[in-house]
Amino acid sequence: MSTGGVMTVAVWRGGPEGSAFQEFRVPGQKSQTVLDVVIWIQQYRDPTLSYRFACRVGMCGSCAMTVNGVPRWTCRTHVKRVAKTGRIEIAPLRSLPVIKDLAVDMDPFFEKWVAAEGRFHPQRTRDQPVRETKPQTRRRRQADAAIECINCAVCYAACDTVAASPDYLGPAALNRAWSLLNDDKDSGTEAILAAAGAKGGCHSCHAMGSCTRFCPNELDPMASIAGLKRASIAAALKRKG
Amino acid sequence: MIRPHRRHPLWFAYLLHRVSGSALALFLPIHFWMLSLALNDREALDDFLAWSDRGLVKAAEFGLVFLLAVHLFGGLRLLALEWLPWSGPQKTLAAAAVGLSLLVSGIFFLQAV
Numbered sequence: 001m002s003t004g005g006v007m008t009v010a011v012w013r014g015g016p017e018g019s020a021f022q023e024f025r026v027p028g029q030k031s032q033t034v035l036d037v038v039i040w041i042q043q044y045r046d047p048t049l050s051y052r053f054a055c056r057v058g059m060c061g062s063c064a065m066t067v068n069g070v071p072r073w074t075c076r077t078h079v080k081r082v083a084k085t086g087r088i089e090i091a092p093l094r095s096l097p098v099i100k101d102l103a104v105d106m107d108p109f110f111e112k113w114v115a116a117e118g119r120f121h122p123q124r125t126r127d128q129p130v131r132e133t134k135p136q137t138r139r140r141r142q143a144d145a146a147i148e149c150i151n152c153a154v155c156y157a158a159c160d161t162v163a164a165s166p167d168y169l170g171p172a173a174l175n176r177a178w179s180l181l182n183d184d185k186d187s188g189t190e191a192i193l194a195a196a197g198a199k200g201g202c203h204s205c206h207a208m209g210s211c212t213r214f215c216p217n218e219l220d221p222m223a224s225i226a227g228l229k230r231a232s233i234a235a236a237l238k239r240k241g
Numbered sequence: 242m243i244r245p246h247r248r249h250p251l252w253f254a255y256l257l258h259r260v261s262g263s264a265l266a267l268f269l270p271i272h273f274w275m276l277s278l279a280l281n282d283r284e285a286l287d288d289f290l291a292w293s294d295r296g297l298v299k300a301a302e303f304g305l306v307f308l309l310a311v312h313l314f315g316g317l318r319l320l321a322l323e324w325l326p327w328s329g330p331q332k333t334l335a336a337a338a339v340g341l342s343l344l345v346s347g348i349f350f351l352q353a354v
C-alpha cells in the first residue's frame with residue numbers, strides 16, 4: 001500500500017576506481033525497509049545495481065550498508081526511522097573493499113575471525129558423547145551473551161580503530177573469541193589468548209563503544225573485548241609468576 | 242561536523258578523554274617551569290603570579306582544573322569499564338564522570354574568585 005510520498009535516495013555507485021552517489025526518486029510504502037528501497041531501485045530503475053541480501057529477517061547478516069552515515073542491517077531498518085528529512089543516503093559498509101555499488105568484499109572481515117581464533121576448537125570426536133554444559137555457570141552465561149552474532153560487520157564498519165589500523169582484528173572477531181574462551185566445549189584457550197594478546201588484538205581497542213552502540217543484535221563487543229583484555233593480562237601475569 | 246556514527250555518549254567520552262589528555266600534556270611543562278621559578282627566580286615568579294591574577298588567565302586556569310578533573314574521572318571510568326566485568330549501561334557512568342568533574346571544578350572556581 002503506497003503512502004503517496006516520494007523520497008530522494010542517493011545510492012553509491014561504482015567500484016574501487018571512480019564512484020559517486022546517484023539519485024533516485026522512490027515511492028514511499030507502508031512498513032518499508034531500507035532494503036525494500038534498494039530492491040525497488042534495482043527492479044524498477046536500474047537492474048545493474050549490485051548489493052547483497054538473503055534472509056530479509058535479520059538472521060543471515062548479509063544486508064548491512066551505511067545508511068545516512070551509520071552502519072545498519074537494512075532488512076530490519078524501517079525507512080521512517082532514518083528518512084526524517086525525506087532523503088536517504090545509502091553507501092557500502094566502511095573499512096571493507098568495495099567490489100561494486102553496495103557490495104563489499106567480506107574476505108578481510110572473515111580472515112580476521114580466523115586470525116582471532118574465532119573458530120571452534122573441538123575437544124571430542126563425533127564418536128564420543130557430547131559434553132554436558134551447565135547453563136547457569138558464570139562462564140556459560142558470558143559465552144551465551146556474546147554468541148548471537150550474525151557476522152553482519154556492522155560493528156566492524158562502526159569502529160574507528162578498525163578504520164585507522166588495518167591490522168586490528170575488530171569487534172566481531174574478538175567478540176567471537178571471547179565467546180569461545182568461555183565455552184567449556186572449546187579447547188582453544190591458549191590459542192585464543194595468544195591471538196588476543198598479539199599486535200592488532202584486544203589491547204588495540206580504545207573502548208569508544210561504537211561497536212556496542214550499533215550492533216543490531218544488541219550484543220556488547222566492547223564488553224567482550226574488555227573481558228579478553230582481563231584474561232590476556234591475567235595469563236601474562238601467570239606466565240611471569 | 243561530527244560524523245553520524247560517532248554521535249553517542251561513549252564516543253564523546255572517548256573524545257573528551259583524548260582532548261583533555263592532550264591539553265594536559267601541553268600544559269604540564271609550563272606548570273613545572275613555573276614551579277621551578279618558585280625555587281630559582283623569585284622576581285620572575287612574582288611577575289608571573291601578577292600576570293596570572295588577571296581575569297582571562299583565571300578563566301584559563303579554571304579550564305585547566307576542569308581538564309584535570311575530566312581526565313581523572315574519564316580515566317576512572319575506563320579502569321572500571323575494563324577491569325570490573327559489569328554488563329550494565331556505561332553511558333550513565335560517562336555522564337556521571339562529566340557531572341562530577343563539573344562539580345569539582347565548579348567548587349574550585351568559586352574559591353578562586
Ligand code: SF4
Nearest residue numbers: 159205206208209211
Ligand atoms: S570499543 Fe573497541 S572494538 Fe568497539 S568500536 Fe571502540 S575501538 Fe572498536
Ligand code: SF4
Nearest residue numbers: 149150152153155215
Ligand atoms: S557483533 Fe553484532 S554488529 Fe558485530 S558482526 Fe556480530 S551481530 Fe553484527
Ligand code: FES
Nearest residue numbers: 056060061063075
Ligand atoms: S537480509 Fe539477512 S540480515 Fe538482512
